[in-house]
Amino acid sequence: MSDLAAHPNELAALEDRLRQDLSWLELPAKSWVPKREVEGNPVLDVVIIGGGMAGLVASGMLKRLGVANHLVVDKATAGQEGPWVTFARMRTLRSPKQLTGPAMGLPALTFRAYYEALFGREAWALLDRAPREIWMDYLIWYRKVLELPVRNGVSVERILPRSDGMLDLDIKEDGRAKRLVARHVVLATGRDGLGGPYVPPFANTVDRKFWAHTADDINFSSLCGKRVGVIGAGASAMDNAATALEAGAARLDMFVRRKELPRINKFTGIGSQGVVHGFAGLPDEWKWRFLDYAMTEQTPPPRPSVLRVSSFDQAHLHLESPIEELQEEGDHLILTTPKGRYExxxxIFATGFKIDLGNRCELAAFEPSIRLWRDRFPTPPGMANPELEGSPDLGEAFEFLEKTPGSCPVLSKIHCFNFPATLSHGKLTGDIPAISEGADRLARGIVRSLFVEDRERHFENLQAFDTPELLGDEWAPDQEPAAIVPERI
Incomplete structure (x- = not known):
């Protein structure tokens, strides 16, 4: 990094360029949503829960379209939002460096522009993929340069329906309970946004001190000299295994049910603007067919992540090794597979996340009304898939739909802009490649809803508008002309 730091910092010039681009495009648009109050307190047009990448680009898009009266809240301290510097343990991002991600179509807002401003074009040419810490620095800069309205240290305890069609949010900030009123709420809550980390039931048969999920805060230094097991072989499994080995684990055993590691990333192979914009238009059976196939094939871990683990002699890969039993024995565990017993x-459970609305206390008032795919779409024969069956069935702007029509109309004001939206909309809400397109779809839907709901106010404004463009002195009308008699020849 010392060679990179020698490049002159050109970030100020990049920020000037971005300001000029926004000015020439007349962005952000002027604020146009009529203000509202409840009992003398201002109403927010939109509250976005989550200040990670998805929440930031959603905020950027709303601001761009003139919805200035919105707020982003995140329970983390500033600079700790999302997974990048918390439980993400890869060295670099898995996405190619050139993806424009949250840039909203603005070249000066891309990661490339940011990286070259700091380190130069030669450094960019030499870069393989974005180091995750620098990616986090980029998101912090993104938030600052767009002046996005983010409040940290805010946790949303409950979202409640109001009789006036709006939403109450009970929050905690600085240890104090407060209440916000919003017209729309966006859940930009990431991979576990409608549930939480998943571990198989047998995990709970042993003391919690013996295990962790990859999403947990793991003290890897305490694993120095220890025998560590990892269940799973996806990207997070490899990243956590490598981190344990680099911390000095004496032995690392990775247990995988499959006969071999998946090798082909199917969805990447068909990535296109057709998939981005066309997936939501597929018939339901084809949406299911695409995702069920991709999930069954699984996504391979990145090659650099696998090599990072396999470079250690004390790392051992066990294929065709489902867990048959897990038990405590004194100060350690005994894990049994068809191939043997391991001390x-x-x-570490690299077993992903599970959609489970019962785990989301903030949605408890709405959980019985939220329609899931299994509530209306019969699972195709031979394609049983609990994750897809439990996915929310969403509208055009990522809004929740009612299980029973008319039972909870305000549900349409809550937008599921997180990973479980994939079955309804495609991969627009969690991964870098199409996050701007997803946020654009979300923001335009919210703008439409706000305008339609305020139509009477907008019509009143139309009638009241009286700024003349003509002053009346531009062209005097002719006086009444005398009759013109045709000349005789």
């Missing part, structure tokens, strides 16, 4: 001091 472990600590076990």
């Amino acid at each position: 472990l001091d600590f076990l």
